[in-house]
Amino acid sequence: MIELSEELLLRMYYKMNQARYFEEKLDDLVAKGQVHGTVHLAIGQEASGVMACLALEEGDLVSLSHRGHAQAIGFGLDVNLMMAECLGKYTGYCKGKGGSMHIADLENGNLGANGVVGGGFNLSCGAALTQKYHQTGKVVLCFAGDGATNEGSFHESLNLASVWKLPVVFFIENNQYGMSNPIENHMNIENISDRSEAYNMPGLTIDGNDFLDVYNTVTKALRYARAGKGPVLIEAKTYRYSGHSKSDKQVYRDKREVQEWRKKDPVLKMKEYLRENRIFTEKQILKMEEEASLSIEQAVEFAKKSPQPQLNTILEDVYA
Amino acid sequence: MKTSDMTKMTYRDAIRLGITEEMRLDRDVIFLGEDIGVYGGAFGVSKGLLEEFGEERILDTPISEGAIVGTAVGAATTGLRPVCEIMFMDFITLGLDALVNQGAKMRYMFGGQCRVPMVLRLPAGSGTGAAAQHSQSLEAWLCHVPGLKVVTPSTPAQAKGLIKAAIRDNNPVCFIEHKMLYDTVGLVPLDDEYTLEIGKTIVERPGKDVTIVAYGTTLAKAIEAAEFLDEEGIRVEILNPLTLYPMDMKPIIESVIKTGCLIVAHEAVKTGGVGGEIVARVVESEAFDYLTAPIIRLGGLDVPIPFNQELEAAAVPQRNDFVHGVYRLLNRE
Numbered sequence: 001m002i003e004l005s006e007e008l009l010l011r012m013y014y015k016m017n018q019a020r021y022f023e024e025k026l027d028d029l030v031a032k033g034q035v036h037g038t039v040h041l042a043i044g045q046e047a048s049g050v051m052a053c054l055a056l057e058e059g060d061l062v063s064l065s066h067r068g069h070a071q072a073i074g075f076g077l078d079v080n081l082m083m084a085e086c087l088g089k090y091t092g093y094c095k096g097k098g099g100s101m102h103i104a105d106l107e108n109g110n111l112g113a114n115g116v117v118g119g120g121f122n123l124s125c126g127a128a129l130t131q132k133y134h135q136t137g138k139v140v141l142c143f144a145g146d147g148a149t150n151e152g153s154f155h156e157s158l159n160l161a162s163v164w165k166l167p168v169v170f171f172i173e174n175n176q177y178g179m180s181n182p183i184e185n186h187m188n189i190e191n192i193s194d195r196s197e198a199y200n201m202p203g204l205t206i207d208g209n210d211f212l213d214v215y216n217t218v219t220k221a222l223r224y225a226r227a228g229k230g231p232v233l234i235e236a237k238t239y240r241y242s243g244h245s246k247s248d249k250q251v252y253r254d255k256r257e258v259q260e261w262r263k264k265d266p267v268l269k270m271k272e273y274l275r276e277n278r279i280f281t282e283k284q285i286l287k288m289e290e291e292a293s294l295s296i297e298q299a300v301e302f303a304k305k306s307p308q309p310q311l312n313t314i315l316e317d318v319y320a
Numbered sequence: 321m322k323t324s325d326m327t328k329m330t331y332r333d334a335i336r337l338g339i340t341e342e343m344r345l346d347r348d349v350i351f352l353g354e355d356i357g358v359y360g361g362a363f364g365v366s367k368g369l370l371e372e373f374g375e376e377r378i379l380d381t382p383i384s385e386g387a388i389v390g391t392a393v394g395a396a397t398t399g400l401r402p403v404c405e406i407m408f409m410d411f412i413t414l415g416l417d418a419l420v421n422q423g424a425k426m427r428y429m430f431g432g433q434c435r436v437p438m439v440l441r442l443p444a445g446s447g448t449g450a451a452a453q454h455s456q457s458l459e460a461w462l463c464h465v466p467g468l469k470v471v472t473p474s475t476p477a478q479a480k481g482l483i484k485a486a487i488r489d490n491n492p493v494c495f496i497e498h499k500m501l502y503d504t505v506g507l508v509p510l511d512d513e514y515t516l517e518i519g520k521t522i523v524e525r526p527g528k529d530v531t532i533v534a535y536g537t538t539l540a541k542a543i544e545a546a547e548f549l550d551e552e553g554i555r556v557e558i559l560n561p562l563t564l565y566p567m568d569m570k571p572i573i574e575s576v577i578k579t580g581c582l583i584v585a586h587e588a589v590k591t592g593g594v595g596g597e598i599v600a601r602v603v604e605s606e607a608f609d610y611l612t613a614p615i616i617r618l619g620g621l622d623v624p625i626p627f628n629q630e631l632e633a634a635a636v637p638q639r640n641d642f643v644h645g646v647y648r649l650l651n652r653e
Contacts (some may be wrong), residue, residue, distance in 0.1 A: 095431030104430040122390020130398035156387035317432035320490035
């Protein structure tokens with residue numbers, strides 16, 4: 001069991017709430033027509049995205065999936081700049097050219113969210129190769145969804161990472177659906193982590209809604225990869241309450257199924273843990289929630305007040 | 321440049337020399353691909369590199385083109401300068417997501433946050449009798465993707481100068497090598513700072529009567545035709561767009577203004593080819609008013625490359641296609 005300091009627990013709970021509020025707010029802005037394009041929400045999956053990133057050490061890198069807001073918040077991205085990017089503003093991480101699907105912060109090791117399902121696996125191998133070559137001692141945490149593990153890039157990457165013993169942890173958020181397709185229709189195995197066996201690397205399936213399970217498992221996996229032992233595959237079983245994207249009417253699933261998963265809500269589960277173990281007072285818990293909520297309100301305000309990109313930026317940054 | 325500073329070598333050796341020099345100069349240059357280590361590469365380009373640079377820098381990969389290209393993109397964005405060999409250009413299909421959706425776009429869609437300094441070496445073209453899946457010239461696809469640069473050398477000196485410039489460039493550069501040029505010999509500068517600027521079209525052969533734009537083995541055929549036509553007093557000007565994308569159109573437009581006649585040529589199939597783009601840009605320019613005859617596009621037939629030798633040769637432009645094209649433009653037929 002890994003010791004968790006109060007300071008860390010506080011950060012964990014704060015970021016879990018921040019991720020939840022961020023996406024609820026984004027959903028609201030989309031509904032009001034204030035955010036255009038599409039967004040992929042991970043409401044219900046916060047423990048996996050946030051906790052996996054909180055297990056990282058300074059200097060480690062991440063590659064995010066298309067459903068990457070919680071991951072980005074866990075990694076420490078500034079919610080102001082994230083929200084500004086979602087609104088297409090010049091102050092956003094990508095100067096308004098990427099949007100929700102391409103939030104990146106290369107300078108700090110975030111290789112970017114990826115609009116192509118499975119697009120990040122190979123990139124993560126490359127980033128891990130750089131770490132190995134430069135002997136930085138850093139690890140790459142690569143996020144993807146269950147559907148992405150049916151892409152060829154998943155298999156090519158796991159094979160390569162294993163053969164070259166690359167310092168990368170593949171973290172699969174299994175939210176039970178590849179867009180509308182339930183997992184039993186698109187793979188004939190119980191656990192995605194079983195796929196690790198084909199590449200001779202450790203594979204673990206965990207409760208993605210349990211913040212401790214996620215944090216502890218990723219911490220151990222990172223330690224393994226950092227020691228030069230090679231890659232690890234983790235599957236975190238979880239669930240998204242929202243549809244795949246904004247156009248999804250969710251005709252493929254029963255509302256009762258969503259209700260069942262809501263009983264296992266990761267944010268509530270962490271709150272219960274904090275209460276049961278009397279780590280924080282009710283007042284402290286409430287304060288963290290309020291602060292997280294306030295940070296998102298401020299992010300929206302920042303984003304709304306921010307300038308649009310000038311039209312003459314359209315030709316900038318095609319080439320270095 | 322004095323010829324004493326140059327030495328005769330093959331196109332293959334010139335590419336290798338360029339890579340070797342860059343790897344000696346910059347430890348962040350790594351080289352990955354299938355069978356590039358002990359085997360020395362399918363066409364012998366990487367022969368000897370493993371001995372000099374070791375397994376850490378000469379990385380034999382699994383047969384996974386998607387992983388080769390994607391790994392290069394990830395390595396490039398985090399500080400290395402990877403050079404990749406895709407055994408045959410035809411196999412780029414297997415690595416296109418990493419190239420087109422990732423590598424080419426990352427800088428722009430992330431608001432200029434990163435650089436993607438990588439080179440994809442792509443042996444292309446017909447003439448080896450390897451049939452439909454090992455003979456294509458797919459450059460037009462790559463020239464349709466902003467963020468990529470596409471270069472193609474036609475001589476050993478150009479091969480060395482361009483591969484070095486490609487490795488030093490901070491963008492993904494597709495370096496197209498024609499397989500039938502590997503054994504061709506030419507003088508190559510020995511200076512390890514000799515590079516050819518990316519984005520420059522050059523005049524290979526000055527003339528005044530007809531402009532020909534060509535590259536790869538097709539360029540050699542155009543030169544042969546020009547030498548033949550010279551004896552008849554016809555002076556053909558030949559331009560070589562060493563960079564196919566983004567292309568330097570200025571010398572081409574200037575040449576057409578001078579000659580009033582244009583032939584564009586390549587081995588790649590004519591439909592949707594780079595030649596069509598050159599023609600479109602010429603007719604959009606002030607050169608349009610100087611044209612004295614319809615433009616001629618010589619390109620591969622709209623067929624997969626056939627196996628039979630005669631059929632294979634008939635599928636792509638040959639010397640006589642240029643000769644007849646010039647006659648037609650000058651009303652000599």
